[in-house]
Each structure stands twice: as C-alpha cells, then as structure tokens.
Amino acid sequence: MPSTRPVPEQAPAPAAPPRSDETADESRRATPPVPTDELACRARLRALGVDFSDHAPIDEAPGCIVAHPLTIKSFGKNIDLAPEAVLNCATAEATARFLADVVAPAAKSVFDDDLLAISHGSAFVCRPRNGTTKLSEHAFGNAIDIGGFKLAGGRTINVTAATDSREADFLSRVRMAACGPFKTVLGPGTDADHAQHFHFDLAKRRNGGTYCR
Template structure:
C-alpha cells in the first residue's frame, strides 16, 4: 500500500518534498575559461609604414603585449565537503588531461604574440634599403710618421752595369815618341846652340838633370830652370822647361808683351807669374800626355808692370786690362802652336796656355 501510495503521488509533490531539505551554504564561484576551447584573438589591423620614422623596440613590445591571465593565476573555489573525494580524483584527471592542452594554448598565445610583433614592426622603405646607415663615429685612419720612407718596389730585372770599354781599366798613357827620349852621353849640338841664343837675350837659367817616367810617358832629357826672361823681365816661380820652349817664352816677353804694356799703360813689363811649366801628367780627362809632360808648355797667370800694376788673366777683366790681354793673346798665336785662355774651356779660364806641340804642316790651334 505504501508503495502504491508513493507511486500515485504527483511529480510536483515529490519535487516540493525534495526542496524542503536543508540546503548547504552556496559558494559563489568565479567563471573560469575553458581549456578545451582556444581564446579568440583580436584581428590585428595592418600597420601603415611611416617614412623616416623609427620605432623603438621597447615601444613595440608595450603596444603589442596585452596582459593575459594564465590558468595558474585564476583562483579555484574550495570544494564541498561531500564532494572532496570526487574533487581530488577529478583534479588528478584534469591535471593529466590539461597539461598538454595548456602547453598547446600557451604555444598558440606565444605564436600570436610573435605575429603581432612582426606586424607591428615597420616595413623598410625603398630609400632605407638602398642606403646603409652611417656609423655613429667614423673610423680614423692611422697617421703615418712624418719621416716615413716611401716604400720602393724592387725592379723586376736587376739593372746591369754599363759595359766598360776594353781599355778603361788601363790607366797607362797612350804612347808618344817623345816619351822614349833619354839624354845622351854628350849634349847634342842643337841644344848647345839654343843655350847660346838664350845668353844673347840676357836670359838667366840653370841646367837641370834629366827627368822621365816610362809609366806615365813624360820625358825631358835636357831641362833648363829659368830665372828671368830677359835682362829686365823676371819670371816666378822658377820655371823648368826644355830649351826651345824657354827661348820662345823669352822672345814672347820681349817682342810681344813689353810693347803692348808700353802702348796701353805707358810702363815696361817687370815680371811674369807662371801657373805651370814641366809637370808629369796627362791632359785633363784623357790618357794622352800633356805638353807639360815634356817641358813644352807654359801657363801664364798674370803680368806685373814697372809701376807696380798687376794685370791678371780672367774671364771679365776691366776694359783697359782686357784690351791689353786680347792684344797679347792674339799675338801669341803663331810663335806658339797652341794658345788657350778664358772662354776656351773651364780649365783655362784663369790663365793663358802656350805650347809648341808639333802639328801637321806647321798648323796652330788658338782659342
């Protein structure tokens, strides 16, 4: 009966009877996001690139990153006492199933963040791609020392020294027939006659021993040392010459220089200063013996007059002295076979060179 009575009781009566039981206190629970459904992200609006504007990285991160609460930060309500056992078991199951889902959700969030950051960065313009940014500080080149020597590259082929002529190493004088002249036991007759003429001119002289050098080629077998060029004309220093050259010098002083001095200055010739006589040497720059090597040449540097006036041989003498020197020089060509002086070359700029070099057909060389 009792069972039958219960079966006839309407459903709404049973419902009212069940709600009359004492209810447990209700705990308000905050809403929690479901893990099985991914969060919907906002559609990122495309950013228009601005020309000549640079966005700092920290500003981009502040604009693109939005705080998203992680599941660990959301508070979980305390379970009911009756459902404690079920909560423990369900918590374990949820932890097992939620671990991969949480990892996947975090990966989705990180991917969305990186995508938003990439969209937020301004795209490079055509101007910025073509021109690299200049460095903040330009590098300074290392200064070179002031006294640095320039680097010289070695030549590709070593330069060869110029070939010397076959006789360049031979310093011997070229042969001259007069180099073999030696004094005889008895003085030749022409040498004796020459000395007699000198005595007639009033020339004072001394005999000197013969000199020769086969290596150099010089030779003077019957030399004389002149003290004067006449009765009133001295010569200094002592002059060693062969007799024919001494006689020619005496005639030149008495017959040419003396009349020219009298005509130009009204005074007599007192003395002659010589620069060179017998010298055992070759001609300058050659291996040919000089006429000085045979006592056959005389260099005159100056003339001194009876009034004390001295006339020096030079490239630019005063007008009156120059006229005198030109007259003497011109008259010397003939009695002497070679006459050189200022203007001929640098070696004869300060003296007259006079010699009796034998030439073909009795010719002369005067400059």
Template sequence: PDPRSAAVPQEKMPDEELACRRRLKSMGVDFEERKAEHDAAVGCSIPYPIALKTLGKSLDINPETELNCQMAEAAARFAADIVQPAAKAELGAELKSVGQASAFVCRHRNGGGKLSEHAFGNALDIASFTLSDGRRIDIGPAPPEKEAKFLNAIRKAACGPFKTVLGPGSDADHSLHLHLD
C-alpha cells in the same frame, strides 16, 4: 804612344841644345841646367831641362820654371817681342815680371787621354803680369777694359810663336791663365 816619351839624354848634349842655350844667354836670360827627367810608366820626358830664372835682362819669371830650351826661348822672345811692347802701348808701363802657373809637369791633358805638352817641358801657363808701376794684371774672364785690350792683343799675337794658345773662354781649365805650347 808619343815618340818623345822615349827621349833620354845622350852622353853629349846635341848641338841644337847648345845653340839654344847660347841664344838664351845672348838675350840676357838667366837659367840653370837641370837633371833630365823621365817617367817611363807615364811617358813624360825632358832630357835637357833648364830652370828659367828670368826671361831677359830686366824681366823676371816667378816662380822659376822648368822647361825645355826651345820653349824657354819661345817664351823669352814672346815676352820681349810681344808682351813688352803691348804693355807699353796699351798700359803705359814696362813689363817687370811674368807670373807662371805651370810648366814641366808629368801629366795628361785634362786629367786623362793624351799626354799634355807640359809632360815634355813644352808648355807654359801664365797667370799674371806685373808692370814697372806695380800694377799686376791677372788673367781671368772679365778684366777691366784697358787690361782686356792688352790681354787680347798678346793672346792673338801668341798664335804666331805657339801652336796652341788657350785662355779664358777656351774651357774651364784655362779660365785663369794663358796656356802656351
């Protein structure tokens, strides 16, 4: 079994968790603390979850999403450092919001086998991006040329901050979103 399955919150939040929250606040990320979740039967565990309301000062995430702090920070940095500049360069508009499809969910990968990174609050599925001019860029198998260039650029760049990046073309389960963990 995955050693993270036994993770339960300590009486005092660890220093790294506190430091992560300070970094999020310094980035302008709006979040709320959530109660620990642990399912011993399945093996899911997220001892110090947060609910992300934004990914930065003027960047929403909808709906709000529950993640562990380290994944929340990686997602916020990805949005600010990779997605925002790519939106400006490729599409000529600011990124206003990220449409998420899934975050913390107590489940196995592909319906069976190993636990998904979602089971530890360590994965985020992104279904769309909304730009400042109102355009919505949906993730799918055959986007228009400009959108495809944007999506390909961010998907390729996601391979740095995330260990697993799946999307259209990976398999049928990831044809309509980017999976990042």
C-alpha cells in the same frame, strides 16, 4: 905548449877601383852629351839675357821625358819669373822672345809702363791633358801657363775675363799675337780649366799648323 892567443882578424882588402872605361860609361849615363842644336839654343838664351841653369834629365813614368831640361830663373834682364820654371830650351826661347817682342811693347803701348815680371801656374808637370789619358805638352817641358803680368809701376794684370777696358785690350793683344809663335794658345773662354791663365805650347802639328781658342 902551442899558443892559445887568438889570431887577430885581417881587415878585408879594399875594393878595387872601377876601371877607367867603367867610370867613363857611368859618367856618360849620368850626364848625356848636349847636342849641337841644344848648345846653340842655350847661346841664344844667353844673348836674350835669360837667366837659366841646366836641370837633370827627366824620365818619369808613364813617358814624361825631357832630355835636356833647363831651370829658368828669369826671361831677361828686366823680366822676372815667379816661381822658377823647368822647360825645354825651345819653349824657353819662344817664351823669352814673345815676352820681349810682344808683351813688353804691348804693356808700353796700353799702360805706358814697362813689363817687370810674369807669374806662371805650371811649366814641366808629368800629367795627362785634362779629361784625357794622353800626356800633356807640360809632360815634355813644352808648355807654360802664364797667370799674370806685373808692370814696373806696380799694376798686376791677371789672366782672366777682364772687366777693365785697358787690361782687356792688353790681354787680347797678347793672346792674338801668341798664335803663331806658339802652336797651341788657350785661355779664358776656352773652357773652365783655362779660365785664369794662358796656356802656350809648341806641340808639333800637321803642316806646322796652330790651335788657338
């Protein structure tokens, strides 16, 4: 008589590994090469003492794109940042230079103290400008909103309509000097949306102009 024992099922053959060219294509899509100018910018950040790491490329609807973003952890060996900020490299460099060349000397001049840290309200955020449908410079990692400056001696200068004369002097110096290194400078007195922070960005303007209010 023929056997009635069931024949065991064979395990499916393992899937063939992807071809090397397919693997390379997937790798290129996941981690696009960093252009030479971006590598040079990163080198300058390291020279400034900025603590940063690469962030995954950002591409969010409805057009919020940062091709080579960075996560900034501090703006120098002696200038902490809270919380960490996601920015493009150009804005990170402009901010680091501004803090070292303008804000730290202003703190020393006005308060005879060292700049220890800054706090920010937003860096990359995928959103439109307030009251419009046009995307904000934040949507491109091209802007930072600074809410306060902390000094080594413990004083914190919040960005607001200051009543203390020295704080008002310090904030005025910072704001005036920002117009040039940054292409947009907004703050207390501009409108209600900027009553408690400085907005600095690198928006591209006709003939390299600035918009400072």
